[in-house]
Amino acid sequence: MLDRNELKERIKQLKEEKNAVIVAHNYQNDEVQEIADVIGDSLALSRYCANNDKDVIVFCGVHFMAESAKILSPSKTVLLAEIDAGCPMADMITADALREAKKKYPGAVVVCYVNSSAEVKAESDICCTSSNAVEVVKSIPEKDILFVPDKNLGSYVAEKVPEKNIILWEGYCITHHRISVEQVREIKKIHPDALVLVHPECRKEVCEEADFVGSTKQIIDFAEKSEHSKFIIGTEMGVLYKLKRDNPDKTFYLLSQGLICPNMKKTTLESVYNALKEMKYEIKLDENIRLKAKKALDRMIRIG
Ligand code: 13P
Numbered sequence: 001m002l003d004r005n006e007l008k009e010r011i012k013q014l015k016e017e018k019n020a021v022i023v024a025h026n027y028q029n030d031e032v033q034e035i036a037d038v039i040g041d042s043l044a045l046s047r048y049c050a051n052n053d054k055d056v057i058v059f060c061g062v063h064f065m066a067e068s069a070k071i072l073s074p075s076k077t078v079l080l081a082e083i084d085a086g087c088p089m090a091d092m093i094t095a096d097a098l099r100e101a102k103k104k105y106p107g108a109v110v111v112c113y114v115n116s117s118a119e120v121k122a123e124s125d126i127c128c129t130s131s132n133a134v135e136v137v138k139s140i141p142e143k144d145i146l147f148v149p150d151k152n153l154g155s156y157v158a159e160k161v162p163e164k165n166i167i168l169w170e171g172y173c174i175t176h177h178r179i180s181v182e183q184v185r186e187i188k189k190i191h192p193d194a195l196v197l198v199h200p201e202c203r204k205e206v207c208e209e210a211d212f213v214g215s216t217k218q219i220i221d222f223a224e225k226s227e228h229s230k231f232i233i234g235t236e237m238g239v240l241y242k243l244k245r246d247n248p249d250k251t252f253y254l255l256s257q258g259l260i261c262p263n264m265k266k267t268t269l270e271s272v273y274n275a276l277k278e279m280k281y282e283i284k285l286d287e288n289i290r291l292k293a294k295k296a297l298d299r300m301i302r303i304g
């Protein structure tokens with residue numbers, strides 16, 4: 001068995017040998033974020049993967065994120081460090097179910113949160129992430145929008161863009177949806193001088209109680225720039241790694257101890273080492289699906 005330092009050293013060697021880059025989502029285990037070349041939210045990581053010149057991308061995150069990297073970078077070998085790291089929200093919609101819904105709402109433009117499979121993206125008009133969902137919806141000339149699969153992000157957008165008729169899908173994130181407004185009120189009583197920062201995957205009532213609503217990166221940036229020194233964090237606990245590392249003088253309280261995404265936590269140093277050593281688990285996509293999904297992602301990326 002290799003110890004942590006040996007593992008880190010081997011990963012570094014393999015990375016150079018294979019001309020690889022390690023990308024990690026903000027929710028990854030601390031030890032994975034530590035060895036990553038880049039850490040970010042879904043949008044930043046997609047962009048980074050599309051624009052770097054390495055041959056191999058080792059994705060430390062969940063399946064849909066590695067798929068997005070492959071959609072945008074077809075000539076690269078994209079590896080997902082843990083094969084069964086999925087996203088339960090992404091599994092709450094299938095391409096077949098979306099095709100059925102499109103028949104029901106023929107005039108609606110389909111906006112698809114990137115937390116979805118390549119097949120679902122391929123059936124959509126445009127993608128969005130939690131950091132640009134409002135801008136994406138505002139950019140659409142049509143009034144009727146079928147927003148899939150996150151009903152919480154969809155409700156948040158509906159409030160910000162009231163001129164649109166947003167039809168919601170019955171999907172949600174099991175980690176964020178669990179947070180109740182009572183929990184927010186309770187923790188605010190304990191830390192009355194702290195600002196509440198939450199992810200838009202939280203319920204509408206929770207977002208309404210917050211001082212700031214944003215993607216993982218937007219939450220991290222907000223805390224960094226803010227003059228406040230205490231924050232209650234309403235998103236997955238992995239963001240605490242960067243928040244604490246980069247803001248040693250500030251204090252962060254996790255809104256609930258339940259803010260853990262079990263799938264994000266599957267990836268360890270061993271997973272990254274094995275992925276690089278054995279070149280697994282490679283993401284492969286049907287070219288027809290990839291091209292259609294790319295169209296929806298490209299339309300989003302053009303918005304900026
Ligand atoms: P971000 O786009 O904010 O990184 O969110 C991804 C995600 O899965 C949140 O649960």
Ligand code: SF4
Nearest residue numbers: 087088089173175261
């Ligand atoms: Fe999916 Fe929620 Fe985990 Fe994000 S936190 S990857 S939405 S299950």
